[in-house]
Amino acid sequence: MNRNELIKQIKKKRTFLCVGLDPDLKKIPSHLLIKEDPIFEFNREIIDATADYCVAFKPNTAFYEANGLSGWVSLSKTIEYLNQNYPDHFTIADAKRGDIGNTSAKYAEAFFSAMSFDSITVAPYMGSDSVQPFLNFKNKWVILLALTSNDGAFDFQTKEMSGKTALFEHVLNRAKEWGNCDNMMFVVGATKAEMLSNIRKIVPEHFLLVPGVGAQGGSLEDVCKHGMNKDIGLLVNSSRNIIYAGSGNDFALRAREEAAKMANAMSILM
Numbered sequence: 065m066n067r068n069e070l071i072k073q074i075k076k077k078r079t080f081l082c083v084g085l086d087p088d089l090k091k092i093p094s095h096l097l098i099k100e101d102p103i104f105e106f107n108r109e110i111i112d113a114t115a116d117y118c119v120a121f122k123p124n125t126a127f128y129e130a131n132g133l134s135g136w137v138s139l140s141k142t143i144e145y146l147n148q149n150y151p152d153h154f155t156i157a158d159a160k161r162g163d164i165g166n167t168s169a170k171y172a173e174a175f176f177s178a179m180s181f182d183s184i185t186v187a188p189y190m191g192s193d194s195v196q197p198f199l200n201f202k203n204k205w206v207i208l209l210a211l212t213s214n215d216g217a218f219d220f221q222t223k224e225m226s227g228k229t230a231l232f233e234h235v236l237n238r239a240k241e242w243g244n245c246d247n248m249m250f251v252v253g254a255t256k257a258e259m260l261s262n263i264r265k266i267v268p269e270h271f272l273l274v275p276g277v278g279a280q281g282g283s284l285e286d287v288c289k290h291g292m293n294k295d296i297g298l299l300v301n302s303s304r305n306i307i308y309a310g311s312g313n314d315f316a317l318r319a320r321e322e323a324a325k326m327a328n329a330m331s332i333l334m
Contacts, residue, residue, distance in 0.1 A: 065154050065182045066203055067246045070271070071295050073119045073152055078334055079327040080296050082120035082156065082273070084303025085110065085142065086127045091308055093315045103131070103138040108145060110307050113316040115150050117327035120299050122156035122273075143179045154299070155182045156207060156273070162187035162194045169197035176201045183207050185251060185273075188235050192242050199243050206248050208239050211263070213253025213276030236266045245269040252291070254282020254300070260290035268293060275301045277326075284326070288333040296334060302326055 074080050087103045096102040111121065123142055128135035146155055161171040161184060168186075175181045176198075183205035186195055198206045211221055211232040221232040229237075236250065245267075252263055254276035263272070272291055276282035277300050284300065291298055306326070310318025 065152075067271075069152075070119070070154055073154070074296050075334075077117075077119060077327075078331040079117055079119060080298050080300055080330055080334075081118040081323060081327050082122050082154075082299045082301040083110070083114050083118045083306055083323060084158070084275075084301050085121055085123040086303045086307065087138075088127060089131070091311070093311055093313065095313060101134070101138055101141065103128070103135070104141045104145075106307075107138070107142045109316040110319050111142075111146065111150065113320040114306060114323040115153065117320070117323040118153070120154035120156060120301075121146055121150075122158050122301055122303075124158040124303070140179060143181060147180055155180075156299075157181040157184040160185050160187050160209065161198075162190055164190065165193045165197055168194050169200075172198045172201055172204075176204045183249070185209065188239060192238075195239070195242055199247055204247070206243060207273050208235070208248060208250050210235055210239075210250040211252045211256050211259060213255045213282065217253065217256070233262070233266060236263065240267055240270070245271070249273050249299070251275070254284075254287050257283060257286035257290055260287065264291060264293065269295075269297070271297050271299060273299045273301060275303075277302060277305075284329055285333065288330075292333075300326075300330070 085107050087106045092106045096105050099105045123139060128139040157175045175184045185207045186198055188208050222230050224230055225234055249271040252272045252274055254274050274287050277284050306319050306322045309322040
């Protein structure tokens with residue numbers, strides 16, 4: 065999915081919601097555990113229930129890798145289901161990869177070619193040659209970690225470098241030389257919403273993937289106030305608030321209601 069197609073979907077559906085697919089066997093409804101692949105069945109019902117109110121889905125690969133081979137099978141079935149049934153939705157492999165060039169090339173091949181995700185989250189710590197292999201794929205996106213929503217972000221990301229520039233600002237300035245607003249996004253946590261205005265001065269046109277609204281305490285209103293641009297330019301992710309809104313047989317309906325609530329709030333702020 066290219067930039068224009070993503071913007072078109074956001075404006076057509078009047079939502080910039082991304083639903084995080086983070087299935088935990090300890091949390092999914094018990095009636096699904098008798099299924100051959102309970103994780104995929106959980107995802108399928110969540111996807112069908114929430115697709116009307118979102119423009120993107122983001123499986124966090126850790127929740128699949130934790131289950132070994134069967135988890136990878138569940139992930140593969142999930143992205144195949146999305147691509148076949150919801151091709152107008154942007155897909156994100158939240159894998160946070162990043163390694164020396166030839167290894168990154170194989171990561172890119174795995175998620176872009178073998179599983180056909182639209183994008184992947186990438187850690188920039190190893191520099192440009194660890195990111196470039198992902199950018200070599202046409203119509204695919206790198207979503208680079210910039211300023212994350214966790215408390216540990218203050219350990220390194222906000223530390224000042226020479227010229228009183230914070231490390232995350234240095235990352236933004238350098239990374240925008242590697243890619244452009246057509247193939248690169250940045251992760252900026254909703255809990256750091258007050259910093260979005262300054263971030264927009266550095267990357268005014270790029271999309272931002274924003275986790276942390278809801279369960280982590282981030283404010284949708286603050287994110288939009290400081291981070292929205294003329295094309296909206298935001299994908300706001302919600303995982304736990306939506307997928308675990310209910311725990312009974314009606315869990316998918318509860319998820320749909322929560323997604324609708326977030327989408328309606330987004331529509332008002334657009």
